[in-house]
Amino acid sequence: MTDSKTYDVVVLGAGPVGENVADRARAGGLSVAIVESELVGGECSYWACMPSKALLRPVIARADARKVPGLRQTVQGDLDAAAVLAHRDDYTSHWKDDGQVGWLESIGVDLYRGHGRIAGTRRVTVTGSDGTEQALDARHAVAVCTGTRAALPDLPGLADVKPWTSREATSADRVPGRLAVVGGGVVAVEMATAWQALGSQVTLLVRGDGLLPRMEPFAGELVAKALTEAGADVRTNVSVTGVRRENGTVTATLSEGGTVEADEILFATGRAPRTDDLGLETIGLEPGSWLSVDDSLRVEGSSWLYAVGDANHRALLTHQGKYQARIAGAAITARAQGVPLLETDPWGAHSATADHDAVPQVVFTDPEAASAGLTLAEAESAGRRVRAVDYDMANVAGSGLYADGYEGRARMIVDLDREVLLGVTFVGPAVGELIHSATVAIAGQVPIDRLWHAVPAYPTISEVWLRLLETYRGA
CATH class of the missing domain: 3.50.50.60 (FAD/NAD(P)-binding domain)
Known part of the structure; x- marks a missing residue:
């Protein structure tokens, strides 16, 4: 030394x-x-935030374009997977x-x-x-x-299978024909979204009864619906009890009986x-x-x-x-x-x-899911006297202009004793850019009466704020 x-x-x-x-x-x-x-x-630059969002950006852009009259006809083909992977490589500085x-x-x-x-x-x-x-x-x-x-489960045969974790899922240099994804959280749904769009046949195996368990239930429901419509096989309330690889094919044995075969298997089952x-x-x-x-x-x-x-x-x-x-x-x-x-x-x-009161998060799926602060369940568990206010984002003028058939939902959690926001969740195309306004309102503990004077520009998707406040006030 x-x-x-x-x-x-x-x-x-x-x-x-x-x-x-x-x-x-x-x-x-x-x-x-x-x-x-x-x-x-670190992880974010080379195996997480940057490469995953570089993979997802063309996927989301194409999905949005397909909902715009006059444009949808020009974007019906497959994504150029090689170009998407090259774009990803640029954003990781080629791992240098x-x-x-x-x-x-x-x-x-x-x-x-x-x-x-x-x-x-x-x-x-x-x-x-x-x-x-x-x-x-x-x-x-x-x-x-x-x-x-990545935290991997203790499964028979797992080491021999050489499973993907988040690192392999964000850095792979080819598109697997079939991809099994184990998990229902952010990594699982984002990578299922990306690789399904790039040409994989994705099977999503979720131990719980829904996706994105740490967000409002409707977030996972809308993301699962979209994944299914995109061609993914989403299965809930199943567990993988064993895996093996033979002749290049991975076989996952399921708790309820039966198996799933894939060329690669991604375990997105938590972090250590x-x-x-x-x-x-x-x-x-x-x-x-x-x-x-x-x-x-x-x-x-x-x-x-x-x-x-x-x-x-x-x-x-x-x-x-x-x-x-x-x-x-x-x-x-x-x-x-x-x-x-x-x-x-x-x-x-x-x-x-x-860290306790105003954590924002965006899940870059189609549709996007974004949240800040507490969910209804978390607020009630903490003993707060609250009210959940919901609104169908399809009824906002800016949403209809953004995309035909816009589908989404918004919820704000109001602390009834202090008349401030404890949490906000948006699900729908392009909602990721809305979440900072929610974070500011929560961190600043802005009273509902003052938020009434924060006028959203028309016609933007952010007009959902006005609709939520109107619903709360009974206006």
Whole structure:
């Protein structure tokens, strides 16, 4: 091991979350080292957000165009799969991280390539690919930003099958003739949407009774309907009990009897924290565990260890992890400078309050599903006195102009005691761009009476806001 080097902050993981922690700490005048064992830019840049949305954009654009008179006749052919995959490759920078490495250099962050492990209080060791080790000491903080990996079930024969996870699903260089997708969450429905449109015959195997279980029930219902109409075979209340691969064909055995055959099988069955080989045992924490944190993202019981992004299991979304990173970077800087923190002050500069009350999400299927804040079930479970207000988005003038036969639904959850919004869900074409307005209303705790004065432009799909408010007020 070479002599140790000392920094104010050491960040483990150079994905979007780690990059943002490093950026905020550097902006506060602190010295920063960042450790990465794979590509700078992390899961989001190369195997998740960017490649998946690059695959889905042509799919959604074609679906929308087919609903526009005068245009639908010109877009009835198949997608050019090779061009779509090439477009995806461009958005991943062909799995090269030169640009993001250059950005780290430009803000003065030192990059250490290799596997980082905590080796005691405020100390990290980095083992390079050649076996050499470098010790890094942190004056103020170590931030764990290592994210998650796909969680695979314990099934007989699974390892021999070499199943797809989200990584293979977003980076595959060919379209499988038949694709079985196990799961009903965001990864499952987005990848089912993409590969079905690119030419695969998709069978979606869902253990529960519907898709997108963490959203309002109607979101999963509308997405399932669209997938079925697109040609996918959507099966609910089934479990895969075993898999095998023979002569290139994967056979999945189902709980209710019968089998499904495919050329590839994707397991989108959850995520697990990448903390199993992080040295947590050297500081009294459980390897492989989610790290519980306070609202400043500091690990509970520690004065120097932070867990930011997926590793803390608060909100497994890139944008939410980046939000946490901005909060953590500010908190680390303030503590390093001896500035008092108002950790319990909601919506303060050092409190990730939005993790609890205003998390936005968009599912890029056809139709899109977008939500912010709480669902009706979550609000009622929390003991809130609420009212759900629903509206058929097909009745908005802008929706009809956007697409013939527009189908969608909107719901807002009103806190009846405070007359503010707790949650909003939109399902329908192009609703992803509506969700930030909902997030602002929820995070800002804007009273319903004031929202009445936020006039939506006519004729846009956002006029649904007016219709929801009218329905609530009985106007």
